[in-house]
Amino acid sequence: MSTPKIQKVTKPEPGKVRDKTVLPPREDRLGSIIVAGGTAKNLVDQTRRKCLKNQDRSFSQTTFCQQWLAMFTLATIKDTVVIVHGPVGCISSMSYINVFNRLGQIHRNGKPVSGRWISTNLLEADTIYGGEEKLRTAIRSADDRYHPGAIFVFTSCVSGIVGEDIDAVIESIQPKIKATVIPIHCDGFRSKLWASGYDGSFHGVLNYLIKGPVEKQADLVNVINPLTIGRPDEVEIERLLGKLNLRANFIPCFASIDAIKESASAALTTGLCPTYGEYLAKILGERYRIAATQKVMPIGLDNTDLWLREVARPLGKEKEVEKLIKDERRRVKPQIDALIKKLAGKKVFVSAGQSRAVGIPNMVADLGLEIVGVTAFHYDEVTYDSFANLTKRCGNFPTSVANLQPFEQTNLLHQQKPDIFIGHSGETVWAAKQGFPTVMGLNLFHLFVGYEGVVTFGNRLVDAFTNPAFNKNLSAHSKAVYHDDWYTANPFKYIREAACHR
Known part of the structure; x- marks a missing residue:
């Protein structure tokens, strides 16, 4: 199917009158929460029944x-x-x-x-x-x-x-x-x-830097990239989009002011993290009639398939994307099969921002590992469908929603005893002191996205499993951070429950 011709946008004409409103926080705008504890299926069920409440903790650590x-x-x-x-x-x-x-x-x-x-x-x-x-x-x-x-x-x-x-x-x-x-x-x-800070930033950029009307560029795709996305990921996205004869316009991180202004002329807006770019993609679509897709991060085989299809569909490239997916899957299959054999029987606990908290478990499931726990830094409607699909694939596992609360995390790890912990830089130290092998859930030097990202991440997991000596020695010479009785207590005992009357 040929790419449809895109006409010049003549209205609406933003920029003439700036929106001086202060955006409501995500708690109000998206119903976001930062406190929950239990199982994955319970979290999904509460969301489905509209019973998800913005609870609180009677004890909380710094965030x-x-x-x-x-x-x-x-x-x-x-x-x-x-x-x-x-x-x-x-x-x-x-x-x-x-x-x-x-x-x-x-x-x-x-x-x-x-x-x-x-x-x-x-x-x-x-x-x-x-x-x-x-x-x-x-x-x-x-x-x-x-x-x-x-x-x-x-x-x-x-x-x-x-x-x-x-x-x-x-x-x-x-x-x-x-x-x-x-x-x-x-x-x-x-x-x-803290994710509400993304929205405030994009609100200012949209009102003061991006203006119209503009002439559309049918091959230009805005790719919203958070600072935690490294250059290797961008290079891989450029390669995949290039196979579809599309150009990536990475915004806002490391972009020029001109590149940000040019975003109004794109044919499509997508992102490498739906949590991060949700508001920017939405408003670019409303003001400049730019198609947007923000369903998943392109992490893991199935999610990369979905991400590419969502990019291709509005641009009339369905046939080309199916060939690309088939070719890429065939290319990496031998390497992934070999990794599955090396990683068989291993258990993983994942802690990350809400989009990675869905993407990384899907990726490790591609490699044959068992998910024994997931912590998301916050949770809302942006990832509800993806999280529901994750439970269908990986079953019912312990789940917490916590904006960096290491006292809950150390308890969960002690009880679940995973073979490896995947988390952010500030979190892995806690797991390492407990003796668990660790892998960073984001790293500017390593590839995560796309089909090749599954292979790269799988090899890092193999390295961590086969070289656990440092973390074991650290645990042997580290004093427990909390009293012994905490590790056998209910990890969610400090969550104040909110009743649902539906």
């Missing part, structure tokens, strides 16, 4: 705030400056984010390029008398010192509680500033769900 994730989303965009309107501590994590930034620049450009950030350094007196003049000074300083194309101004808990009107400040100073100044509303206290 992230949405401002941090908002900065994580936009700080790597080229030719920009980050300003955090808050106490200096609120910008301290930029040094950590800059590690990702520099590594990503090396992988893409061959040399590290540091980000640029400024704090307005709100003090106690500023909470009384206001800090708007400090913000004006910071904006002028960013423009004079760096001459960027855009300046992102992030709110903080302090500026939000005080009620600083950053939109009014930006509107008043913009005529004197060459860069486009963009407000990002991400006050940490507004949401316990």
Whole structure:
């Protein structure tokens, strides 16, 4: 089937009137939750019956705030400056984010390029008398010192509680500033769900950088890429899309301002993480009539099949994609069959963001491993269908929804005793101290996506299984983090149950 001709969009015409509303948090917008404990089928059943409640814990450990994730989303965009309107501590994590930034620049450009950030350094007196003049000074300083194309101004808990009107400040100073100044509303206290920070970032980008009308490019596909997606994954996506005669426009991480503006001219928007890009894909579709698909991450064989088919269908490439899937499956089958033999009988516990918490278990199931537990950092309607399908494939396993609560995780691992733990960098240390072999659920240096990603990840699992000495020695010489009686207690004893009356 030939690709349909796409006409020039003449309306609606966004950008003339900016949407100054502050988005509601995901708890309100998507019904997202960060607290649940039990089994996978129980979670699916509660969602189906509309009984999923945003519960709480009577005890909770430290987690992230949405401002941090908002900065994580936009700080790597080229030719920009980050300003955090808050106490200096609120910008301290930029040094950590800059590690990702520099590594990503090396992988893409061959040399590290540091980000640029400024704090307005709100003090106690500023909470009384206001800090708007400090913000004006910071904006002028960013423009004079760096001459960027855009300046992102992030709110903080302090500026939000005080009620600083950053939109009014930006509107008043913009005529004197060459860069486009963009407000990002991400006050940490507004949401316990850090993923809400993604939405605030994209809301600002959509209103201030992306404008129309535009001439459509029939072969251009927006691929929304979070900062945790490494360059090897992008290269593999480029290869697969290239087989369909399509070009990838990776946004927003490590993109230029021009590439972000060009997103309005794409024929399709997809993403490498539905949780991350849900809002951006939705609004690009509504404003610019761009088809969107956000069902799954292209991790694992079946999910990659689905991801490719969802990309191909709106563009009239169904025949080409079926040939691609068949060829790729045939190519990797001998390697996957060999890995299945090596990994037979092994049990896995997975902890990840909600999209990876569905994608990674599907991938390890492709390799013949048994899922004995899954923790998702949050859960909502974005992944409900995918999670329901996972239970049909892998059965009923212990499941928790937790925004990094290691006391629950260590308990679950002690009781389930997996052969390997797959998690994020900040989590694997807990499992390692318990003596479990560990593998990172994201790594900028390794391939995860596509058919080749299954082979690469399978080989990493084999390496972890055959080289467990370090974690065993670490466990033997590490003192237990919690009292012995906690490891035999109900891991969800601190969850306050919410009744369902349906």
